[in-house]
Amino acid sequence: xxxxxxxxxxxxxxxxxxxxxxxxxxxxxxxxxxxxxxxxxxxxxxxxxxxxxxxxxxxxxxxxxxxxxxxxxxxxxxxxxxxxxxxxxxxxxxxxxxxxxxxxxxxxxxxxxxxxxxxxxxxxxxxxxxxxxxxxxxxxxxxxxxxxxxxxxxxxxxxxxxxxxxxxxxxxxxxxxxxxxxxxxxxxxxxxxxxxxxxxxxxxxxxxxxxxxxxxxxxxxxxxxxxxxxxxxxxxxxxxxxxxxxxxxxxxxxxxxxxxxxxxxxxxxxxxxxxxxxxxxxxxxxxxxxxxxxxxxxxxxxxxxxxxxxxxxxxxxxxxxxxxxxxxxxxxxxxxxxxxxxxxxxxxxxxxxxxxxxxxxxxxxxxxxxxxxxxxxxxxxxxxxxxxxxxxxxxxxxxxxxxxxxxx
Amino acid sequence: xxxxxxxxxxxxxxxxxxxxxxxxxxxxxxxxxxxxxxxxxxxxxxxxxxxxxxxxxxxxxxxxxxxxxxxxxxxxxxxxxxxxxxxxxxxxxxxxxxxxxxxxxxxxxxxxxxxxxxxxxxxxxxxxxxxxxxxxxxxxxxxxxxxxxxxxxxxxxxxxxxxxxxxxxxxxxxxxxxxxxxxxxxxxxxxxxxxxxxxxxxxxxxxxxxxxxxxxxxxxxxxxxxxxxxxxxxxxxxxxxxxxxxxxxxxxxxxxxxxxxxxxxxxxxxxxxxxxxxxxxxxxxxxxxxxxxxxxxxxxxxxxxxxxxxxxxxxxxxxxxxxxxxxxxxxxxxxxxxxxxxxxxxxxxxxxxxxxxxxxxxxxxxxxxxxxxxxxxxxxxxxxxxxxxxxxxxxxxxxxxxxxxxxx
DNA sequence: TTTGTTCGTAAGGTTTACTAACAAACGTGA
DNA sequence: TCACGTTTGTTAGTAAACCTTACGAACAAA
Numbered sequence: 001x002x003x004x005x006x007x008x009x010x011x012x013x014x015x016x017x018x019x020x021x022x023x024x025x026x027x028x029x030x031x032x033x034x035x036x037x038x039x040x041x042x043x044x045x046x047x048x049x050x051x052x053x054x055x056x057x058x059x060x061x062x063x064x065x066x067x068x069x070x071x072x073x074x075x076x077x078x079x080x081x082x083x084x085x086x087x088x089x090x091x092x093x094x095x096x097x098x099x100x101x102x103x104x105x106x107x108x109x110x111x112x113x114x115x116x117x118x119x120x121x122x123x124x125x126x127x128x129x130x131x132x133x134x135x136x137x138x139x140x141x142x143x144x145x146x147x148x149x150x151x152x153x154x155x156x157x158x159x160x161x162x163x164x165x166x167x168x169x170x171x172x173x174x175x176x177x178x179x180x181x182x183x184x185x186x187x188x189x190x191x192x193x194x195x196x197x198x199x200x201x202x203x204x205x206x207x208x209x210x211x212x213x214x215x216x217x218x219x220x221x222x223x224x225x226x227x228x229x230x231x232x233x234x235x236x237x238x239x240x241x242x243x244x245x246x247x248x249x250x251x252x253x254x255x256x257x258x259x260x261x262x263x264x265x266x267x268x269x270x271x272x273x274x275x276x277x278x279x280x281x282x283x284x285x286x287x288x289x290x291x292x293x294x295x296x297x298x299x300x301x302x303x304x305x306x307x308x309x310x311x312x313x314x315x316x317x318x319x320x321x322x323x324x325x326x327x328x329x330x331x332x333x334x335x336x337x338x339x340x341x342x343x344x345x346x347x348x349x350x351x352x353x354x355x356x357x358x359x360x361x362x363x364x365x366x367x368x369x370x371x372x373x374x375x376x377x378x379x380x381x382x383x384x385x386x387x388x389x390x391x392x393x394x395x396x397x398x399x400x401x402x403x404x405x406x407x408x
Numbered sequence: 409x410x411x412x413x414x415x416x417x418x419x420x421x422x423x424x425x426x427x428x429x430x431x432x433x434x435x436x437x438x439x440x441x442x443x444x445x446x447x448x449x450x451x452x453x454x455x456x457x458x459x460x461x462x463x464x465x466x467x468x469x470x471x472x473x474x475x476x477x478x479x480x481x482x483x484x485x486x487x488x489x490x491x492x493x494x495x496x497x498x499x500x501x502x503x504x505x506x507x508x509x510x511x512x513x514x515x516x517x518x519x520x521x522x523x524x525x526x527x528x529x530x531x532x533x534x535x536x537x538x539x540x541x542x543x544x545x546x547x548x549x550x551x552x553x554x555x556x557x558x559x560x561x562x563x564x565x566x567x568x569x570x571x572x573x574x575x576x577x578x579x580x581x582x583x584x585x586x587x588x589x590x591x592x593x594x595x596x597x598x599x600x601x602x603x604x605x606x607x608x609x610x611x612x613x614x615x616x617x618x619x620x621x622x623x624x625x626x627x628x629x630x631x632x633x634x635x636x637x638x639x640x641x642x643x644x645x646x647x648x649x650x651x652x653x654x655x656x657x658x659x660x661x662x663x664x665x666x667x668x669x670x671x672x673x674x675x676x677x678x679x680x681x682x683x684x685x686x687x688x689x690x691x692x693x694x695x696x697x698x699x700x701x702x703x704x705x706x707x708x709x710x711x712x713x714x715x716x717x718x719x720x721x722x723x724x725x726x727x728x729x730x731x732x733x734x735x736x737x738x739x740x741x742x743x744x745x746x747x748x749x750x751x752x753x754x755x756x757x758x759x760x761x762x763x764x765x766x767x768x769x770x771x772x773x774x775x776x777x778x779x780x781x782x783x784x785x786x787x788x789x790x791x792x793x794x795x796x797x798x799x800x801x802x803x804x805x806x807x808x809x810x811x812x813x814x815x816x
Numbered sequence: 817t818t819t820g821t822t823c824g825t826a827a828g829g830t831t832t833a834c835t836a837a838c839a840a841a842c843g844t845g846a
Numbered sequence: 847t848c849a850c851g852t853t854t855g856t857t858a859g860t861a862a863a864c865c866t867t868a869c870g871a872a873c874a875a876a
Binding site: 050051052054055058083084086087090110111112113114115 | 861862863864865866870871872873874875
């Protein structure tokens with residue numbers, strides 16, 4: 001079962017070319033999430049800007065304003081964006097004609113003057129499909145609304161599948177999810193483990209046996225929908241932060257492995273080799289540590305990955321507090337240089353709450369404070385993610401929303 | 409002695425408002441180094457884009473092309489930028505009228521067609537003043553050409569001056585440098601130790617006893633020239649990288665203290681508290697270490713700062729190789745998580761070559777490789793800076809160039 | 817009923833970069 | 847030598863984008 005024509009959003013004029021987590025570098029990333037716009041130029045770091053690009057940007061700005069501030073009038077948007085009412089009207093007309101925005105009727109409250117016509121993003125005109133391939137035993141997926149709320153779920157047991165077999169599982173999951181959709185689909189977002197490049201090629205995912213797998217291309221060809229693929233932790237952080245908001249954020253995702261997502265200067269960090277956030281195999285401390293699968297001693301993953309922690313806790317005579325405290329401390333030791341170098345103000349922990357939200361968390365905070373300069377990092381906050389298990393699915397929705405509409 | 413009116417560049421229409429290292433966030437940083445343009449809006453993270461902004465961007469693009477590719481014809485620029493010859497001609501005419509670009513006469517080589525008129529940035533029509541306040545004993549300054557080559561130097565011994573006294577020294581140095589200029593000055597760039605915010609306020613510089621010192625404002629008011637102030641390491645990295653080129657880079661500056669500058673996604677990292685790169689007081693390893701002035705044990709600075717290293721080397725029976733190797737190893741330990749998290753491909757060391765370029769350097773590389781994931785960081789390069797002592801002065805020139813013309 | 821406010825739209829102007837066309841200036845080759 | 851092709855830079859006209867100005871519609875408050 002594949003998507004029917006009726007399911008395709010009016011927004012996507014093409015089968016959607018490569019593009020992924022970050023707003024590719026259309027002119028040093030000005031029109032970050034330009035919509036429609038096929039962002040196919042990753043070549044020159046900087047390029048010319050035409051008036052039409054400005055319009056794309058302003059269009060996205062209007063959409064973003066509506067999306068985050070909720071239903072409001074054209075005049076409200078004009079005030080908030082700094083554009084004139086005339087220009088906003090023009091942009092809104094375009095958005096309405098594309099089905100992305102709808103009029104809701106007149107505002108109720110009693111004020112002098114002509115009553116405002118409320119408009120809003122057509123929040124229930126599209127759905128998004130999100131996939132989380134980061135779990136070890138199961139591929140999870142969901143159909144979400146534009147705001148990320150989950151409408152339908154589906155799972156497929158992985159049963160150790162790798163390589164092409166695993167790809168077919170992913171395809172089957174997508175097919176099943178498409179069957180669960182009830183309205184047009186804006187796009188598909190995928191959080192995959194491993195190293196994923198900006199074109200959505202999984203360069204390397206050892207657990208799944210994938211090497212240079214063009215997952216974006218495969219799914220786009222199969223469904224004829226816009227597809228965005230990125231590393232699972234880099235996707236997860238979008239659920240916490242959005243893709244366009246300002247600020248700095250680090251998310252550490254503890255599961256079968258340990259990975260991180262980073263946002264610096266308001267934008268996701270990809271890394272020179274597309275492997276940003278891969279801190280699982282950084283060695284912690286100078287006093288050895290457990291042997292890691294990678295061959296080194298004392299890798300972060302050997303200290304804090306979920307299987308390792310659970311195994312330790314189940315050992316005879318294990319002291320839960322001590323074990324979790326030590327693991328949290330090890331995480332703090334690795335994060336301290338990163339927090340210091342980037343002067344981060346917010347760090348988020350994502351993973352099994354029964355392990356992380358307690359002694360572990362406290363030890364991490366404590367260690368971070370003790371190992372960085374107090375005055376500089378006074379504002380530092382370390383918190384648990386509130387998104388629980390769905391963080392990747394919701395992040396995938398944000399990724400699609402951002403990639404297709406320039407909104408998050 | 410202050411700047412005469414004749415020394416003011418035609419480019420600066422105003423006494424130049426606050427602005428500093430990074431291209432402040434004019435609309436999510438699209439028109440990075442927009443010239444003339446008073447970039448006074450740090451409020452909304454994202455804002456509207458008008459056609460005139462697009463023009464600013466294209467103007468800077470033309471200038472950048474000329475600056476980096478050297479003298480060429482309007483048609484060449486058109487081909488390289490993707491703009492049409494008509495548009496390039498128009499922009500160039502504007503730049504010529506402002507004195508930023510000059511015609512050099514016809515191209516010599518024999519080709520069919522109308523001979524091209526070569527144009528170039530008016531490389532000898534402006535000078536830049538750079539200041540390096542990061543050394544402990546002396547404030548250094550230079551008058552440079554647009555390309556960063558140093559024309560004149562000046563120094564003032566600090567003699568332990570702090571607070572207002574130190575500010576007066578800086579002002580005296582600026583005055584002396586202005587007296588050494590022979591043509592209009594494009595602006596003044598300052599690399600200061602400590603935490604410097606985007607408005608050029610030195611939030612905190614313990615060595616100089618500065619707290620919330622509005623250095624940018626002070627110097628701008630005094631000279632009526634554009635002034636840019638940033639942290640010394642963040643300035644230094646501009647000399648290595650430029651402010652607009654793509655890529656990731658980390659520069660570690662070892663001197664009286666230890667600091668770092670970071671460029672991620674092609675842009676300088678400032679940090680939530682404007683203290684990005686302050687890794688000097690991050691604790692290294694889990695086996696203690698020398699007591700640091702800040703009170704903690706085993707801070708990076710306590711391991712590798714220049715005074716500490718020199719003292720160790722002068723001790724009786726000191727083994728030079730062992731000492732430098734251990735210091736380098738400690739640096740590697742701190743950098744490993746940063747390199748891993750950001751997936752950096754290039755790290756630069758700046759500081760006294762007699763200490764850093766040898767066993768120290770080797771130990772850092774070696775440690776970095778051993779403590780990160782080999783496959784992901786295979787492309788990692790760690791090299792010594794080639795800019796030696798002038799790195800901050802040259803970076804300051806880049807900062808001004810970038811801030812005023814959108815060029816680097 | 818009058819007055820003032822607010823909303824959305826219409827008309828017209830400015831800026832921007834584009835396409836099309838051209839003259840100038842130069843090699844090349846018959 | 848002279849027609850021809852090529853390249854450069856400019857002129858003229860067009861399309862797109864946003865702006866300012868102005869207006870009618872619709873409402874609250876006096």
